[in-house]
Amino acid sequence: MLLLAVACAAVPPAAPVDAQSLPIEIGAQQEPFRLDASAERQVGRLIWRGGLSLSASSANFGGWSDLSVTPDGRRLTSVSDVGGWFTATIEYDQDGNLAGLSDGRIGPLRQPDGRPLAAKDWADAEAMTHMPDGSWMVSFERHHRLWRYPTLDGIPVAVDLPLEFRRQPFNGGVEALSALPDGRLVAISERYSVRPGFNVGWIGVPSGEGHYAWSRFEYATAPSFHPTAITRLPDGSFALLERAFDIVRGVRVRVMQFEARQLAPGAAVHARELAFLASPYAVDNLEGLSAATGSHGETLLWLISDNNFNPLQRNLLLMFELAK
Template structure:
């Protein structure tokens, strides 16, 4: 097939998939995990992805070097919707949360070159609500951001009913954390998707769709306070038309990486991988990130919503990206690994 036609078809399919997902029903929480704190063991099937469909030998796009990618499937109807990502410092294990309130843990597998080949030893469970029971409704379960704090606990952001909860472990009962004053003003499906923590303990959060100035999204710097809370001060995150922030991650050098996503029915899903210096994070300031790469068909891309960063065996910076398939058969759960070029 002519590559121009194939590229157009790929973009149309991606667009159709997101449209269908917006109307689709979602499965209930994993019934088998409701009485098992440790979740259920699942078998993850991994299919290798090339960086570029029509050029399988391609290994680089702009500032990113390809280190492997996989499409993941399981026999569980509750596997999907992955909205944020954490990878252990040694690169051996992965944790993700879903916009249906699920959590996933898995072992990361590599080839002899240290490139990603898949996930194994997966476990799947359901986040709990304040009553200690698994969250069962979409309005309550829409987890979009998750960051591991210095004490090993997790701070999770939710949209639709905008809030922050802290979990000692992802299968414990959470405690509420007071969020920014503007948290309730965000659109129902455009809340706190981007969440990370700096080395000094400050939490950084960015709204997907809420902003008070043209061509910006509002972000917040959370300064830790006594009792486990935060003092929130806002900043602006500069955006361009169509693209909205969906994830951020602290890089090993102390700078910040981000994903920005765009979608329309003609061009499908496009994502920008961004970076900015942490020194830009000041109350009242405007963060202006630089673009590292732009992913669109025929490159490997889907509805990328989660990001993590680690240091590789050679000291290189590795960026991990995971997608939310919206539980739609026309979309994919993909995990991508890139090395940041010097």
């Protein structure tokens, strides 16, 4: 019944983000680490550094499926599964913990003819990564594709993809996408598998403007869990989110890590668990992940959730420090 109530309560916006980007006021309510008011401040190897439940002065604010935080930790950018993006300045308290967002701005992702994306089947942005040249790569599912944007309010160019990219389930495409400093791409499908217990991933090596040479690897998964985000950590390894949901246990999220040396054509990547997030910890439909180095040299992780434009869900922004 809960699952039915959640589905019935979801009300996506009737119109796409306005044709031009606009400033928005972002409301940020402090989120407790645990609902039971425990004094605990660590789960697994993640140390709590603050959380926010976000709202904004725009009906299009929601559905946030991935995010990118600048290396200095000052600005964040996110994309929505209804074809929008927003960016904001991250505010910290005197102890360097997450306190709020300011200078917000929201705008539309465009299609190659310059018009804003509108139809859900074409606007379902699920992953993003900041490329070494400053452009953005965005992954869309349903009509599975990668589009490269010079800026997020710019005109995209389609990227050549392997034929099997189209074999991904309609609503289970690439939600985990990351760029390496040399321009290579790492992409992992949420639900495409060719053998039990492993999801298909691809490594793309640049081979000319808009072209990549693609090879396949596999990512080992646990039953019911699906990869929804990946980011490269300051030490060169990778962190990922894996999400599961059922009516009895609700949302559960595993925060994972694997070493870069595991990535190779034909390889099977096995990640280790850093933390397990489930009630009473702060958790929702977490789909976005980014990392940067803090002011004291610590590794910081930011997680963002997709509220599905559902009043029973939240746009959460969480910040953790990775314990050594």
